[in-house]
Amino acid sequence: MNKEIQVSISQKDDVSILNIQGDVTAISGETIEEAYQKVNTNGAKKILLYFDKDGYINSGGIAILIGIASESRKNEQKIRITGLSAHFQKIFNMVGLTKYTEIFPTEELALKDF
Amino acid sequence: MEDEALKNVQDPSKEEKKSQQELEKRIFYLKTLYDLSLEIGFLRGTQEITKNLLLMMIGNFGAFCGFIFLFDMSQRKTDAFSQRGLDKDSLDMLSEQIESGHWIGLNGITEIQIIDESNKPQAAENLFDLLSSLNLRIWIPFDIDANLRGGIGLGDKLSGDPYTSDDQELLLTMANQGAVAIENARLDQARIEALEQSKKELEKLNRAKSKALDHLSHELRTPLSVIQGNIRILKRKTQSQTPPLVREEVFESLEKNLNRLSDIQQETDQIIRSHQELEMKPRLEEFDQAHSFAPKTIHLCFFTEQVLEDVKKRASHRDIQFQIEGEKDLRLVVDPNILEDILVGLLKNAIENTPDEGMIRVVLEHRAQWLQLKVMDFGIGITKENQRRLFEGLFHTLDTELYSSKKPYDFGAGGKGLDLLRLKAYARRFGFDISVGSQRCIRIPTDQDLCPGRISTCPHCRVREDCLNSGGSTFCLTFTGTGDKV
Numbered sequence: 001m002n003k004e005i006q007v008s009i010s011q012k013d014d015v016s017i018l019n020i021q022g023d024v025t026a027i028s029g030e031t032i033e034e035a036y037q038k039v040n041t042n043g044a045k046k047i048l049l050y051f052d053k054d055g056y057i058n059s060g061g062i063a064i065l066i067g068i069a070s071e072s073r074k075n076e077q078k079i080r081i082t083g084l085s086a087h088f089q090k091i092f093n094m095v096g097l098t099k100y101t102e103i104f105p106t107e108e109l110a111l112k113d114f
Numbered sequence: 115m116e117d118e119a120l121k122n123v124q125d126p127s128k129e130e131k132k133s134q135q136e137l138e139k140r141i142f143y144l145k146t147l148y149d150l151s152l153e154i155g156f157l158r159g160t161q162e163i164t165k166n167l168l169l170m171m172i173g174n175f176g177a178f179c180g181f182i183f184l185f186d187m188s189q190r191k192t193d194a195f196s197q198r199g200l201d202k203d204s205l206d207m208l209s210e211q212i213e214s215g216h217w218i219g220l221n222g223i224t225e226i227q228i229i230d231e232s233n234k235p236q237a238a239e240n241l242f243d244l245l246s247s248l249n250l251r252i253w254i255p256f257d258i259d260a261n262l263r264g265g266i267g268l269g270d271k272l273s274g275d276p277y278t279s280d281d282q283e284l285l286l287t288m289a290n291q292g293a294v295a296i297e298n299a300r301l302d303q304a305r306i307e308a309l310e311q312s313k314k315e316l317e318k319l320n321r322a323k324s325k326a327l328d329h330l331s332h333e334l335r336t337p338l339s340v341i342q343g344n345i346r347i348l349k350r351k352t353q354s355q356t357p358p359l360v361r362e363e364v365f366e367s368l369e370k371n372l373n374r375l376s377d378i379q380q381e382t383d384q385i386i387r388s389h390q391e392l393e394m395k396p397r398l399e400e401f402d403q404a405h406s407f408a409p410k411t412i413h414l415c416f417f418t419e420q421v422l423e424d425v426k427k428r429a430s431h432r433d434i435q436f437q438i439e440g441e442k443d444l445r446l447v448v449d450p451n452i453l454e455d456i457l458v459g460l461l462k463n464a465i466e467n468t469p470d471e472g473m474i475r476v477v478l479e480h481r482a483q484w485l486q487l488k489v490m491d492f493g494i495g496i497t498k499e500n501q502r503r504l505f506e507g508l509f510h511t512l513d514t515e516l517y518s519s520k521k522p523y524d525f526g527a528g529g530k531g532l533d534l535l536r537l538k539a540y541a542r543r544f545g546f547d548i549s550v551g552s553q554r555c556i557r558i559p560t561d562q563d564l565c566p567g568r569i570s571t572c573p574h575c576r577v578r579e580d581c582l583n584s585g586g587s588t589f590c591l592t593f594t595g596t597g598d599k600v
Contacts, residue, residue: 026153026169058149059173060166063198066176066272070199091142094135095176096272 007035016044026060051083069100080110154295165196167292178269429523433470440478460489468493471569495554495585525567547592555585
């Protein structure tokens with residue numbers, strides 16, 4: 001049973017934080033896309049994707065994240081990721097998402113890296 | 115390669131790590147297959163299925179970009195198209211190629227194919243070049259049947275790794291899974307369309323049947339009136355002669371039977387109107403209740419007492435004991451006119467099936483979120499076969515041959531089933547439930563066995579309780595979301 005997704009946007013200095021709670025799938029991933037488009041329209045250049053450690057991410061959700069990572073490169077934005085479980089850190093590494101973005105164990109470390 | 119193998123042998127921890135990674139990758143791939151079945155298994159639109167299939171493929175392999183399409187060969191148009199990561203120019207070029215039908219050249223590529231200059235197939239050289247120019251790395255044929263054909267193109271992996279033979283096998287499995295989902299969705303759609311078509315035809319036939327019955331009922335009215343008029347004239351003329359040419363009883367019998375025919379005609383007319391009204395009504399969920407009834411909060415026990423008093427007056431020629439039992443302080447939100455109509459119908463039915471000296475009980479109960487109103491009679495009961503046909507309309511519990519013309523509320527007066535039909539119609543329209551439970555009197559098990567209509571004249575009953583315990587019926591109305599106490 002999928003956990004319903006909730007995405008909230010917050011700001012820390014010049015970093016836009018997308019707080020993602022719930023499971024990320026092809027369908028629910030559209031909510032993340034919408035949130036990304038919102039911060040993109042507002043001119044964000046530094047974006048942190050903060051995932052729920054208990055959330056599940058399937059291949060459809062990863063495809064959505066690849067799309068966001070790809071677009072962020074075109075828009076000259078920096079994307080950092082945190083909150084991922086060790087399992088999904090491996091998966092992101094396996095599918096090559098880490099070539100477009102970096103994963104950090106904590107929010108503080110991710111913010112420091114921007 | 116050999117050097118690498120040698121190094122791994124020299125460093126077992128590296129070999130172990132590699133095996134671990136490979137194992138994790140395979141688990142991830144298996145999980146993707148499982149997730150894919152969840153994502154697309156319940157979807158019913160080709161466009162949705164293809165879009166999700168493409169996303170699952172891209173996410174599983176970490177592909178830069180990809181597209182998927184299906185082309186309807188007979189209609190010569192695109193049935194589904196979805197893409198991810200292609201720039202606008204590539205997209206325009208691709209759409210143009212698909213719409214023009216040039217992609218059909220890809221029929222030359224019947225198997226999964228790595229797009230690589232070194233293995234360019236001669237049969238589809240131009241399209242191979244097109245896919246290559248779109249930065250696509252692998253082509254997967256995606257045919258649902260001979261008419262619905264297409265393909266999936268995926269870009270390079272973000273990881274930079276090539277598509278292995280294992281990857282190709284997984285891609286084909288995923289494509290097959292997608293094709294099965296689309297086939298199922300199309301079969302479902304065809305079934306739904308066939309059912310809708312059958313429903314429309316049935317409705318059409320039903321309307322025709324209603325119209326024919328309506329016409330027949332109207333056609334009966336005029337000759338019946340003419341015969342009734344002629345009999346009155348004939349009666350007047352013959353009675354004035356001395357001695358009368360025709361005996362009074364003959365006219366009485368003629369008039370009685372004609373009146374009965376006239377009553378049947380009028381009730382039939384009313385039933386047909388009710389059916390037609392039901393057919394015209396939209397389905398319950400579309401029903402705008404605001405236009406059809408005026409709900410009010412009523413004190414159920416007080417309301418029931420009032421209705422019962424009124425019914426008792428109408429049945430004052432009968433010797434029946436009435437009781438109201440249960441919770442006295444319940445309230446119900448309902449249109450009082452409708453509830454009165456329902457209650458009168460149920461009480462009338464109970465009275466007509468209860469012999470004199472018998473008893474009728476009305477029970478009001480509140481169970482969880484339900485409120486139940488039960489009308490229980492201790493009368494003759496209904497045979498099992500008749501219980502099944504109870505709400506069919508034009509149904510009365512007495513056999514036609516045994517049916518005699520009696521006044522309403524008389525024992526065994528029956529009716530043409532109109533009240534029960536109306537109850538069913540109300541239940542459908544106003545969202546309450548109606549159920550019936552009945553025990554046919556053990557002394558008169560079939561419709562041909564007659565009840566004398568008064569307990570004291572029944573040869574099987576020594577005391578009144580013998581009758582009360584021998585049979586009866588309970589009609590139960592269940593209302594939901596109501597029942598607050600006053």
